[in-house]
Amino acid sequence: MTPPPxxxxxxxxxxxxxxxxxxxxxxxxxxxxxPPSGFWARLMRGSRPxxxxxxxxxxxxxKACLEGASLAELPARLAVLFPEQGDLERRSFLFVRHLxxxxxxxRAEDENAP
Numbered sequence: 001m002t003p004p005p006x007x008x009x010x011x012x013x014x015x016x017x018x019x020x021x022x023x024x025x026x027x028x029x030x031x032x033x034x035p036p037s038g039f040w041a042r043l044m045r046g047s048r049p050x051x052x053x054x055x056x057x058x059x060x061x062x063k064a065c066l067e068g069a070s071l072a073e074l075p076a077r078l079a080v081l082f083p084e085q086g087d088l089e090r091r092s093f094l095f096v097r098h099l100x101x102x103x104x105x106x107r108a109e110d111e112n113a114p
Contacts, residue, residue, distance in 0.1 A: 011072035014108040015065040015096065020049075029059040031104055057082060061095050065105065071096060 020032040031052040054062060057078065064077045074096070075089040082088065099105035 009071055009096075009100075009107075011070060013071045014068055015071075015099075015105050016108045017062065017066065017104065018106045019104050021062070024053070027059070028056065029054045029062045031062075033102075033104060057085070057091070058095060061092055062099075062105075065096075 017031075019034065022030050022032065024030055031054065033050045033052060035047045035049055060078055060081050061074060064074055069077055071093065074092040078085070078088045078092055085091075096105065100107075
């Protein structure tokens, strides 16, 4: 799936995880991605759910999304947690775009659509 251009996502967009997750003992998010549904995909990738361990900044983005933060609010939240890091706006937007492209995150507004 091609990731949507970040310009097409409004700054006030809010997101929800489209897959299961858990928080590990260190406070990092672990995404639990269901196995693929197609025969060939299952044959190539296996039929078990994948566990994707996010690092600290990725976990902070996902937690902020779970708390209802908008796309525009993400950089400010990250700046509080990672004051020494630069380019937080671009990095958070690209990570959200990646999660959307993978199907692991979806816009909260899309869940209410028919």
